[in-house]
Every structure is written in C-alpha cells, then in structure tokens.
Amino acid sequence: MLKIYKNKWPELFFKISCSRELYMPIEKDGQIWFGKWNEDAKVRFDELNTVKSPKDFFFPQSENIVAFKAKGKNISILEKRDESQPFVVFGIRACDAESLKILDRIFLAEPIDTFYKTRRENATIITLACSEPEETCFCSTFEIDPVNPGGDIATWIIDDVLYWQSLTKKGHTLTEDVKGLFEKADQQDEEKIYSHKKGVKVILSKLPLQDLSLEGFKNGNMLAIFNSPKWRELSQACIGCGTCTFICPTCHCYDIRDYDTGHEIQRFRCWDSCMYSDFTRMSHGNPRHSQIERFRQRFMHKLVYYPANNEGVFACVGCGRCILKCPVSMNIVKVARTWEANKALEVKNDE
C-alpha cells in the first residue's frame, strides 16, 4: 500500500498522462463525467456517479467500424480502427468496475468483439472506494463491495490522502512508473483505512434500498413474469426515451448502420435502446409493438434473460443512475419490488 498527499495529486496525474491518456471524473458545464485530464481540468473525486458510466471507453456510443469505397468494378475495404492507444481510467467506483465484468461476458464471448477486447487490454482501471454512498445505491443487492472496489489498482481517499494499492500485473506496471511520487503507507495508515471502511459499512447498512431482494427472479419464473399483467402498470408512464439505457453501465445493445458520406460508405455502430420504436426493427416492423413490450424487454433482459444465460448473474450493478435520471421516475427498483422474494409465490399463482 502506497499513499500520496493531495498537494501532489496533480503531479501524479501529470506523470500518468505522460505515457498514457488519462481519464477522470471531470466537471464540465456543471456536469461530472469521465473526461480527458489536463492541467486545467476540474477533477471531482467527491461525486459518486458520473452522468454516463465508463462503459463508453470500451463500448463507445458510436464508432466507425469499416468503410467501403467503390472505384469502377472494385470495392475496397478501408479499416477505420482507432482503439489501439493505452489509457487509464482513474476513479471508477466498485459498481461500474463490476459492470465491466458483465459486459465482458457479452463482448468477450465467441465471436469475440475485437474492438471491445483491444480497448479492455489497453486500459488500466484505477478504482476509487466509496466514502459517501447515496440513498439510491443498491450495489449490495449484487454483493458488490464498494469499499474494496477492485480493478487494476484500488484507491481510497481519506481526508487529504489518497491510498493506492496495485492489484494486477497491469497495475504493477503503472505503479512502477509513478512510484517515486508516493510514500509507503504504514501500520497507522492501515488502521485508518480499516476504520474508514468500517464507518462506510455502517452507512451502507442504513441505505433505504439495503433490503432490496431479487430472489423472486431466481426461481425459473420466466414465463410467469413475462406474462404478468403488472407490466402494463409499470410501463404506463414510460415516454420511450433512451435515458435509462444510455446512462446504464450494463446496457449493451447496439445497432449497425451504413452511411453514405458522398465519398464512401461508412459502416458504424451505435448504442441502441430497447425503449426505442425502431429497436430490432426488421422488414415487418418492430417485433415489440407497444411501449409495454419494449419496457418489459429492458427489465426481462437485466433480471431474467441475462442471468438465465450467465449463471444467475444479474445485468445490473445497483449504481442508481436510472433512479435519478428517468424523466418519469420509473426504474429497475420499482420493477424489482413488484416481484420481491416474498411475492415470488404470488407470481407462480398468477400463472
């Protein structure tokens, strides 16, 4: 364990940015999101969640895949890849770090998404332990430990000191580069961290969503939940925007389209949202005709289909972004409450 005082942080950021692109939670026009660090950047480690999650670094909202150019009878294929730079994301919370594992199961399974894979390989993740959880947090539902956030390097901020613990080979490599700026943490520091963690755990035990249970989704209730009349009521207010999907760290559906630039055909992929009317649209139309079905798809995917295909792992990490940002305050917690453990039996009877 190493430590570094606040007055030396800019030096640390600078040192990291010399060899790799460095992204951190930065304030821009009143919003805090992961941006590229420079000396003028306003770093905001105090904010719990950035507006968008760090999934953009691995799975950008839109990216060019390939381009085609026709000349006479020949078509040439132009590679448009730009994901080969090494980079560091500093300040990822435990929930967002966990979300990458959920995305890994999708993009790193056969057929491997090489864009995603290259970016994952090029990234060094520096996590930041949570000190002040919000009332909207429910990571404990997914057994995520916000005071031991993992990643390649884990950090803790207590008062004016940042503690740094390298956890992987990638972490060790980066640590070697910047080690000169740090001091070694001693026994007293270890004790300080221990009691800090204990204090945060006390707050965690008081969170209003602490009791949220997803047991009701675990017992093979797929059809009963799918066919439940509750979806009508739950989806009623949904305006069909993509806010929840775009700020979600685990939503990963995308669309691939071609665009005629006038000189060539540019094939790009971009995030899609199951809430949209043209999602998975085929020649006959969208298989999900109404917002009820689209809304249901999002939550079935997170709470039923994904776990069914991934050893029971839910595609949610409890970051709470959707709770605060949904224009009509509808969210996964309200959906989950509908089928909480004690209601699991009713689900079966509904059938």
Added chain:
Amino acid sequence: MQRVTELNELMRKKAQMLLENGIVNRIIGWKKGEFIYDRTPAVFQDSDELSKLIYDGFCGANLSKYLIQESKKEGKILALLKPCDTYSFNQLIKEHQINRENVYVLGIGCPDMIDINKIRSKGFKGILKIEEKEDELIIDTLYGQKRIKKEKALLEKCLSCKGKQHVAYDELFLIDNMISDNGSINRSMPDCEEASGLKKVGIASRDSRPKKDPYEMVEKIEAMTPDERFAFWRSELSKCIRCNACRNVCPACVCVKCIFDNDRSGIASKANTDAFEENMFHIIRALHVAGRCTDCGECSRVCPQQIPLHLLNRKIIKDINEFYGQYQAGADTQTPGPLTSFKHDDVEPYIIMRKGGHK
C-alpha cells in the same frame, strides 16, 4: 407536512367521488415511489389504488401529453393539472390532439416544484427526507440534517412561473391555500376570473415569490459575440447523449414518427456524435415547436445532462413577441398562432432583418 397529508386525503376523496359517481372511469395523477421525490405519472382505475396517489412538490412532470393517448380511450379520464400544465393542454386541444369530451380537468394549485437534481448538485448526499418550513427545505440525509432555501431548489421552469391561474379546467381544486389558518376548509373565496359554465371551488394559490425574468439569460446570450454564442451552445449541446428525452416528453412534439427516427428521411441520426449536425437536432426541434411551445420547461427538467434547452425555445418566444406582438401559446384554444396565420401587417423578412436580424 401534516398539511400535505391532509390535502392529499382531500384530493383522494375528490377523485374517489368522481370515480364512484361515474363522472370519470379513471384518473391520471402521480404515484408514490421508493423515496420522497420519485413521483411517477400513473393512471388509477380503482378506488383501492388511490391510496398511492400523491401530489406534492415533486410532481413536476406535466401530465398533458399523456392525454393525447388517454383521451382516445373509452370513457372520461380525470386529469389533475397544475396551472402551467393547462397551457400545454389548451395547445393540444387547439392542435386537435386531445379529445376534450373525454377529459375532466381538475385544476390543482401548485406549491412550486422542487428539483431533486438541483439539490444534489449543491452537494447534498444521501437524501432521505425533505420537509418544507416557511421558505426553507429541511433535508434529512444519511450525513445529517441540512437546510436550503426553497427558491434555490426549484425547477428552472418554476423560477419564471407563468402564474397560478389555470387556463383550462372543468373544476378547480386549489389545494395550495385550501386550508385556511384555522384549519377549516375554505371553498368560498374565488378570486380568479370565473370561466362560463364551469364549476370552481376554493381560491387561487397566492403567489408572492418574486419571479425571474424568463428572458434574462436569453438577453445575455444575445449580447454575446457570434463566436461566444457559438462556443456557448457548442459546449452545452456537446453534452447531449441523444436519449431523446426532451423530444419525447415535449407536449409540442406530437409527430407520430419523428423525422429523426425515420430512416427514409436521410437525416435519421441514431448515432451520437459531436458533429454540427448533431447539435442541429435541438435547433431544428426548437424551430419545429416555434409558436406552439408554451414554455412548460419539461425539456430542461428531463435532460440528464442538464442542458438549458428551454433557452432555445425562449429565444424564439421572445422573437415572436417582438415581431408579432405578445403571444402566449396555450393561453386559450382559439387564437390563431402567430406563425400559422397570416395578417397583412405581419412583419416582412427584411423588417425582421432590420429590426432584429443582427441579434
């Protein structure tokens, strides 16, 4: 707090009565959530469900747009509309989007709506409970009790409130000042204009709070140099994640299929990029709702990136007022819109250039 509870009881009773008397067959209002602030628009069909109906300072969502669909269903729906929601309602009636006979509008007073994201952006964390005391909000958080002046926590739209008068209603149920100081329910002090043939009970909510000039920021932007203005909007609009929340929530955005969702339009733009065309989405949208936007402020309320989208609309409203005379969209259901009617004395384009084109 007790007052809010009592007022909600009265409102539920009122709704139940209208439901049980068969005047309406369902009610659109707001539903309680997990926290103090997460109110969701909801349709209630049974009296038993009404215990979940709530109305308080977190019901900022404008319910008028839901009535486009709801008014096409069987039977009459009771709509709880705040004063500013009734402007959108009127505008939608004018545009033949809402089937008026199928809606029973219960105009409800507005205590000014609180913006939870604004409270958070001021550094309040772990919000558990919010109580109003005089002009302050007392906020219980996981990290202790804190206070904030209510005017610092209001939704942007409420800062330049259009007033507490409903411009459309079948009946008024003004809960704001409905209970007088001695605790008795006051139903006999009408102080707003009586609409002919319509019932009205209670009194209009008093509004003594000083209002912010809605065009203050617009004027600031107008005073910028073109380069500064361009930089301002580029910076704000580059935050956009193209979630379409502004469009989908907008009561003036009523196209069955938006041109930006239509592949055949050639300008469908699903990909979010920082290109100029992307930024144009908001400008095109503002121009499309020009003359119809009531300045309900929903676009800015729902923006996850807190882009001040309402400023685009206000600029257009301000221009319309200057060029065609004072006009408030949704003030009634009859007056022809300034951009959808022609008058001989309408300003000509060259006059617009001369009068204000330099701005």
